[in-house]
Amino acid sequence: MQALVVGAGISGLATAWYLQREAARRERDLDITVLEADDRVGGVINTENVDGFICELGPDSFISEKPWALALCRELGLEQRVLGTGPRRRSFIARGHRLHPIPDGFQMLAPTRLAPFLTTPLFSPLGKLRMGMDLLLPRGGQSKNDGNEETLAEFVRRRLGNEALERAAQPLVGGIYTSDPEKLSLQATMPRFIEMERKHRSLILGMYKARRAMPPANTTGPRYDLFVSLTDGMGELPAALVKALPDGCVRTGQRVESLQHDGDGYLLGGPELQLRADAVCLALPSHASGQLTAGIAAELTTELNAIDYASTATINLAFARRDVTHPLDGFGFVVPAVEGRTLLACTFSHEKFPGRAPSDQVLLRAFAGGAMQPGAALLDDEQLLAAVTHDLSELLGLKGPPLHVRISRHPRAMAQYGRGHLQRVDRIEKHVEALPGLALAGNGYRGIGIPDCVHSAELAAERMAAHLFG
Ligand SMILES: Cc1cc2nc3c(=O)[nH]c(=O)nc-3n(C[C@H](O)[C@H](O)[C@H](O)COP(=O)(O)OP(=O)(O)OC[C@H]3O[C@@H](n4cnc5c(N)ncnc54)[C@H](O)[C@@H]3O)c2cc1C
Numbered sequence: 001m002q003a004l005v006v007g008a009g010i011s012g013l014a015t016a017w018y019l020q021r022e023a024a025r026r027e028r029d030l031d032i033t034v035l036e037a038d039d040r041v042g043g044v045i046n047t048e049n050v051d052g053f054i055c056e057l058g059p060d061s062f063i064s065e066k067p068w069a070l071a072l073c074r075e076l077g078l079e080q081r082v083l084g085t086g087p088r089r090r091s092f093i094a095r096g097h098r099l100h101p102i103p104d105g106f107q108m109l110a111p112t113r114l115a116p117f118l119t120t121p122l123f124s125p126l127g128k129l130r131m132g133m134d135l136l137l138p139r140g141g142q143s144k145n146d147g148n149e150e151t152l153a154e155f156v157r158r159r160l161g162n163e164a165l166e167r168a169a170q171p172l173v174g175g176i177y178t179s180d181p182e183k184l185s186l187q188a189t190m191p192r193f194i195e196m197e198r199k200h201r202s203l204i205l206g207m208y209k210a211r212r213a214m215p216p217a218n219t220t221g222p223r224y225d226l227f228v229s230l231t232d233g234m235g236e237l238p239a240a241l242v243k244a245l246p247d248g249c250v251r252t253g254q255r256v257e258s259l260q261h262d263g264d265g266y267l268l269g270g271p272e273l274q275l276r277a278d279a280v281c282l283a284l285p286s287h288a289s290g291q292l293t294a295g296i297a298a299e300l301t302t303e304l305n306a307i308d309y310a311s312t313a314t315i316n317l318a319f320a321r322r323d324v325t326h327p328l329d330g331f332g333f334v335v336p337a338v339e340g341r342t343l344l345a346c347t348f349s350h351e352k353f354p355g356r357a358p359s360d361q362v363l364l365r366a367f368a369g370g371a372m373q374p375g376a377a378l379l380d381d382e383q384l385l386a387a388v389t390h391d392l393s394e395l396l397g398l399k400g401p402p403l404h405v406r407i408s409r410h411p412r413a414m415a416q417y418g419r420g421h422l423q424r425v426d427r428i429e430k431h432v433e434a435l436p437g438l439a440l441a442g443n444g445y446r447g448i449g450i451p452d453c454v455h456s457a458e459l460a461a462e463r464m465a466a467h468l469f470g
Contacts (some may be wrong), residue, residue, distance in 0.1 A: 001029070001031065001279075001468055002275075002276065002277045002278055003019055003033075003279045004032075004035060004268055004275060004279075005019075005032065005033070005034045005035070005281045006034075006268070006280070006281065006292070007034075007283035007284040007442070008035075008038075008041040009041075009043020009044060009045065009284075010043060010045055010450055011283035011441040011442045011454075012034055012283030012284075012441065013034065013041065013042075013457075014453070015281045015457040016032050016241070016245055016249065016250070016461075017075075017461075018461030018462070019281075019464055020032055020244075020245060020246075022461055022462070022469075023465070028469055032246075032249055033250075033251060033275070034245070034249060034250040035251055035254040035256050035275075036250065037255035037256070040252060041238050041252065043058075044413050045058050045234045045450075047233030047234055047235030049232070051318075053316075053356065054233045054355065054356045054357075054363075055363065056316070056365060058234070058314065058410065059234055059450060060347060060365065061227040061234070061352070062234075062449060062451055063227060064225065064226060064227070066447075066455070069451040070082065070224065070451075072454050073230070073237065076240040076241065078240055081230045081232075081236060082228050083229045083231050084224060085353060086331075086354055088351050090331070091330050093167065093168070093172075094335040094336070094341070095167070096339075097394050099395055099396075100121055100122045101330065103116035104116040105117070105211070106168070108168075108169070108172050108173055108190075109164065109168060109169050109172075110159075110204045111204060112207045122167055124163060127164065130160065131163070131204075132204075133161070134159045134202050135202050137202070139197055139201050141154070141194075149185060149420065151186060151419060152165075152169060152179075152190070153165055153170075153181040154182075155186050156169040159197070160203065167336055169181060170372075171335060171336045173190060175370075177189060177415075177417065178310050178312050178344065178370025179310070179370070179371045179414075179416050179417075180371045180416075183419065184417060185417050185418055185419050185420070185421045188421040188422050196210075229353050231355065254270060255270045257269060258270070258292070259282075259295060259296060260296065262276055264436070265277055265278045265437065266437065266438070278468055279438070279439070279468050281438075282442075283440075283442055283460070284442055285309055285413065286304040286415065286444030287304065287307070287309055287412060287444075290302075290304030290305040297431055303424055303431065304444070306424065307415055307444045308371075310374065310412070310416055311370075311377040311411045311414075312344075312367060312369040312377055312410045312413065312414055313368050313369050313377050313408065313409050314367055314408045315366040315368065315388050316364070316405070316407075316408075317389075317404070318361055318362070318402060318405075319364070319398065319400065319402055320400060320403060321360050321362050323399045325399060328348045328350075328351055328396070329351070331347065331348060332345065332347035335391070335395075342376050343368060343388055343391035344367040344373065345366070345367045346367070346392065346395075347364070347365040348362065348363075349363040361403065366388045366391075366392065368388060369410075377411070381407050384407060385405060415443050425445045428440070437464065437468070439459075439460035439463045439464050441453070441457045441459070443456075
């Protein structure tokens, strides 16, 4: 029997791995091939090691709270390579020409400690007062179960006010998804905030209680930092997957351009490519999957194509430490869209994870583009670098040119979960149910992070195995 996986990003490689595991568990023979259009594997995960710098051109970490990526690392024997964050655990928000630390106890949307919140210059006195009103306001919106789906912006404005939205929620929460908070479905992205309002009425109270309920350090078995990476960067994960799969299983430079039914199976075609498979997984951005399903399922295709994707760019810049005035004493900063800058966010990579830069040098990883600044991703390299360096100079006080620059583009790579996204995914799953042996995996459906993609891969492999082995 033959199974084909299209796409060798984390979703496709993990699907092949779980499918192989499932075939071995059932003691069944299965020929698995992963077809990748690019000449390298990993998709948006791409680590470059240059002159002692470990540059992450895509993601630099994953969260350990969602278990799937960590579990995969363990299965692949990478547990000893899992790397926690450095000691300077704080981040900043830009306001004017300055970076202000996120107040101690401030959790994504709301404060849980009074003194640091009252003294931060990030919010105006009126803005702080408005945020404090969350303690008094009744429940509303979705927490009343009235079926009226709120966006992140509507929810935050209602509970905490406009300043909390513009100065914190947009860059901190919207930034994770590089999304416009006016369009981002809260239900599909951060349902725990809705749940918090339902349970505690006030977000501030809910977060305060959640913080107090957190177990103290060292009370259970191995504990991981919230964000983890791998010793030599995120690229270790796709590399380990390729190594764990049979030789020749992953074929790069193979773009799939058509998908057709062929009896009980499927026929995949591309330039110099014609393969038949009993089961197929499309582990692609949903718009790319939509191109392939066009010939076999029109309604599914319409739904897949309706999921928006934003384009982003990362710019890795290395500097001599003496050439940056700011002490860079944190993991990085975010820039609210109201600041009107090209720069969305910047990670101090050498501080966030150990071993990312030689000791007398620093590595900055800047972000631009996303749904709020689509034009930035369209700038040519020279314009993009000039705009980002201008912003970094004003915010960090650059005194010399970068020693090394690496710009990386991610066109239509970040799925945007708009209002009604979960209902759309339910419909997509129903359409896929009607196509035996076909599975979808990737960041377009039930989570965009690496752990979510790994989870989607595990479910896709289960579906394929059920079809193949009964
Ligand atoms: C800049 C950036 C930073 C991010 N940071 C983080 C982070 O820090 N932590 C986190 O958890 N998540 C992060 N994410 C999100 C996460 O990395 C992605 O959602 C995830 O890696 C997507 O993996 P994937 O395999 O589903 O898709 P992709 O990585 O997009 O892989 C799809 C693959 O399919 C191939 N392909 C496309 N069309 C075809 C075709 N027709 N035929 C054959 N092959 C094809 C592509 O070449 C690609 O290799 C980030 C994303 C971006 C873009």
